[in-house]
Amino acid sequence: MISGAFSVNGTPGPLHVDDANDADYGGIGALVVVEDHGAPLIISGGGGGDGGGALRSWRLDGTPGPLHDDDAHYGKIGALAVVEDHGTPLIISAGNNGALRSWRLDGTPGPIHVDNAHYGRIGALAVVEDHGTPLIISAGNNGALRSWRLDGTPGPLHVDNAHYGRIGALAVVEDHGTPLIISAGGDGDGTLRSWCLDGTPGPLHVGHAHYGRIGALAVVEDHGTPLIISASAGGDGTLRSWCLDGTPGPLHVGHAHNDWIEALAVVDDGAPLIISASADGALRSWRLDTTRGPLHVDAHNDRIEALAVVDDGAPLIISASADGALCSWRLRACRSLIAELEGDAAATLAVRQLSFASPLEIAMTLPAELAAAPVALAAALVMLKRIAAPAGAGGDEPRGVKRLVGLPLEILIHLDELRAERIRAQMRLLEVQGQVDVVRAERLRQQSAAWRLTQVTLNEADDE
Numbered sequence: 001m002i003s004g005a006f007s008v009n010g011t012p013g014p015l016h017v018d019d020a021n022d023a024d025y026g027g028i029g030a031l032v033v034v035e036d037h038g039a040p041l042i043i044s045g046g047g048g049g050d051g052g053g054a055l056r057s058w059r060l061d062g063t064p065g066p067l068h069d070d071d072a073h074y075g076k077i078g079a080l081a082v083v084e085d086h087g088t089p090l091i092i093s094a095g096n097n098g099a100l101r102s103w104r105l106d107g108t109p110g111p112i113h114v115d116n117a118h119y120g121r122i123g124a125l126a127v128v129e130d131h132g133t134p135l136i137i138s139a140g141n142n143g144a145l146r147s148w149r150l151d152g153t154p155g156p157l158h159v160d161n162a163h164y165g166r167i168g169a170l171a172v173v174e175d176h177g178t179p180l181i182i183s184a185g186g187d188g189d190g191t192l193r194s195w196c197l198d199g200t201p202g203p204l205h206v207g208h209a210h211y212g213r214i215g216a217l218a219v220v221e222d223h224g225t226p227l228i229i230s231a232s233a234g235g236d237g238t239l240r241s242w243c244l245d246g247t248p249g250p251l252h253v254g255h256a257h258n259d260w261i262e263a264l265a266v267v268d269d270g271a272p273l274i275i276s277a278s279a280d281g282a283l284r285s286w287r288l289d290t291t292r293g294p295l296h297v298d299a300h301n302d303r304i305e306a307l308a309v310v311d312d313g314a315p316l317i318i319s320a321s322a323d324g325a326l327c328s329w330r331l332r333a334c335r336s337l338i339a340e341l342e343g344d345a346a347a348t349l350a351v352r353q354l355s356f357a358s359p360l361e362i363a364m365t366l367p368a369e370l371a372a373a374p375v376a377l378a379a380a381l382v383m384l385k386r387i388a389a390p391a392g393a394g395g396d397e398p399r400g401v402k403r404l405v406g407l408p409l410e411i412l413i414h415l416d417e418l419r420a421e422r423i424r425a426q427m428r429l430l431e432v433q434g435q436v437d438v439v440r441a442e443r444l445r446q447q448s449a450a451w452r453l454t455q456v457t458l459n460e461a462d463d464e
Contacts, residue, residue, distance in 0.1 A: 013328030021046035028320035045077030094122035139167035184214035231261035277304035
């Protein structure tokens, strides 16, 4: 199931269930996380046997939880939400037939049961607080926005034509202390809009925020102000960010994925980290300055339709796909070297000069015994970066070769092998995708030649 062979980050977590929901009926369409007796419980909604809408629960070790109902809805479950009801979690589920229902963790039905909440499929759910009580926001296939109280009665928000066609995603932000609903167009208009709870339009209105439909939304804080992250479900796979006044934010990544972006999540990795999931089965991560984060893995063999985040002492990303697989991923393979490097300012600064997707990506793959001398390790990494630079115009040898003398040979050999394998993997991946960039390929060839020269130099130094 897992195919992330080219990544040293995004290591698998404890949860891995191949058939969490029936692939023949659409797999998993939605995820939420609740707390059950002090431990996280993953709720998955999707397709069940005979075309029903299955609602299931899973512990982090992959064992089933208490909630299991294969006929929670008629048709696949496409959206889930969680509210607190008298101190206990209540799961809200939305079906492809327009029904809205609620469930206790023991599988008994909750107070919300609305058979015709929308005409057709409900594509997204969100939860806000209205005068101290929870309010469920639902988005329909016909562009309508509705709100519901826990007893199933309609709430104040009711907009019939919030968008042209279906609504692809919902998010909630606070604007000067009042909740604001963000809705995204899901039928090709690529429009972002905002709504107050009384149904009046809010300040955010961006026509054609994306080319094609918007498949996912997320909200982050950027210097104390909310920032809306939107993801294209068109072929361009673009990530963008927006301030509440409609002006573009700092994040803008074209072709973040090779296919539609189906889901977003946010984790705190010292700074906001955006997790994106695509129809090509890939998971990626991004910082607000558009640089890549540590998670980069080909996670599933089918499209990823839902993401969730669990705090398991460190952020754990839960991903669910259309083939029914449920997987978990850690952001980094090892934190011991990070802590050690952070205790040495010079070493940390040196490592952060590297041009890899994650500053510690190479360092985290080293054997534990080589992490004992962070300053030497950081120096070696910086040397290796310089060595990889092309030769000068006059045909001089790559910069930094002579400075290898005196560095621990075992570190250099290990890093030499690791970097060479990384280069080969990059070449293979580019060839498979059919997107070989001539300039980049030439640079990789130069790097390979530089590494061969380095190896010769090391061998000569060893012979002497």
